[in-house]
Amino acid sequence: MENDSADFKSGFVTIIGRPNVGKSTLMNKLIGEKISIISSKPQTTRNRIQTVLTKEKYQIVFLDTPGIHKPKHKLGEYMVKVAKDTIDEVDVVLMMVTPDVKVNAGDKYIIDQLDVKTPVVLVINKVDEADKEKLVKTIENYNKEFDFAETVPVSALKEKNIDELLKVLVDKLPFGPKYFPDDMLTDQPERFIISEIIREKALKTLGQEVPHGIAVEIIQMKEKNNGITSIDAVIYCEKDSHKGIIIGKNGQMLKKIGTLARVDIEKFLGCRVYLELWVKLKKDWRDDPYSLKSFGYK
Template identity: 50%
Template sequence: MQVSETYKSGFVALIGRPNVGKSTLMNHFLDEKISIMSDKPQTTRNQIRGVLTSDEGQIIFLDTPGIHKPKSRLGDFMVRTAQDTFNEVDLILFLVDAEEGLGGGDRYIIESLKKVSTPVFLVLNKIDRVHPEKLLPLIDQYRALMEFQEIIPISALQGSNTGSLKELILHLLPTGPQYYPSDQMTDHPEQFIVSELVREKVLRLTHEEIPHSVAVVVDEMSKRKGKDLIFIRCTIFTERKTQKGILIGKQGALLKEVGLQARTEIERLLGSRVFLDLWVKAKKDWRNEVNMLKQFGYRDE
């Protein structure tokens, strides 16, 4: 793509409490699943980069973990990952849940945002679930706490007003180079996205404490010679043997369903048939072990 002198480019952080729709918004902009989604809190653990390229500019979105009160070293890492982006980007999109309204978590984030010089857009998501008459009073509540560069109501799920949001982002970003090739949508390796897709299916199919106690590692990913087939072996780690048994399920039924659902999306991602081999191991209290966090890709520095 030929980049003009008016070409815009920059980095935009998506921040907010867990489950406000950060991943949904990024996936909507990219029209591709780069960041996994779930109705379970704290789904996103790492910083996920998604690249949106157009003739007008290139927006690099940073989908960050939901900011919450951490209860483990993993939680500390997640919150620090989100907060570290505040001064490293050109723009912050502070997403809030319009249906839930202003809460203590939002107030905590706002106090942190007051300390940075980066421009902040307040993005009220899930407006499809709120009566229009309730939006203006809600906006006034947030505006009373902090001055925002822009305030934009949207529905990331339905795509309502997201076009206007994109235009406002491009208008604010500086002129600059195209950082990534036009056809690249993320800077994460395929192995990372594969492991996240497997973890997403675990989140979707399990309940109670299991979703937060799971990590997925891709042990092998190789193309079989002479075949249009990619072999992938993953290990799903849990914290207790009882969780391992629940995740495997009666006669392996739950693990099989995780594999079936994950394989469908992985094949779409890779454009090839996939043989997905899943194993489950129990590793006691891994969320508080520094070495395990590093092994699973969660740096604890």
């Protein structure tokens, strides 16, 4: 596994930034696979999700992290800690912002957390939504706040300038060994990815208020001899009134979440899937240390 060639580069790159700036979208595009879930709602990612990109001359380990924000419950505190803790564990920090011209207060807070010893690459995402003038001013204003090693404008969604960004990252990486086997894509277990797919579809399908308070647990996963994998999962909500919303009239909402999730899980597993979903109440679990631990947020 060790690569003994003297010019091989390797290292860890964390992707940090405010919620919803497009961190997970970028990581998926960088590795060319969908591992992290994405939604238009902030605070989608809750864990540190590690993926590996291996090429002939380099290996980059990316860390997708939860958006750094002002936490309102224990889950939020956990999420922010996870993201901040990555900053001094890596070879390169990728700080992502959006082209909003003025330096956002949330970004100022993140900049205060940066470690001056590690190179920080500023990535301005969603350039497809901004004109050139806005972009130039954004680059100028952010570079007054911190000594960024490099600034790279991209559009993760439209896959603009991603190769350029990769070049910059490889340039900042140290020479080093291949840490992981060529075929390793992520450290996340299959069950976690499946539970995240279900959560993504719930985020997409449900309105504004309910989705943040849900968690998904895979209860059982069995490969049957007819080639179908049977999966039982529970969607937990934090308020009694949310249960009815998730199930919907005649079970329509839950059915919709299940159908969307099944299609993606089948793609991910490469086999046919039978998915059964339940909804359960776990009152105010986002502030309950025991529940947080049981969902893996520890």
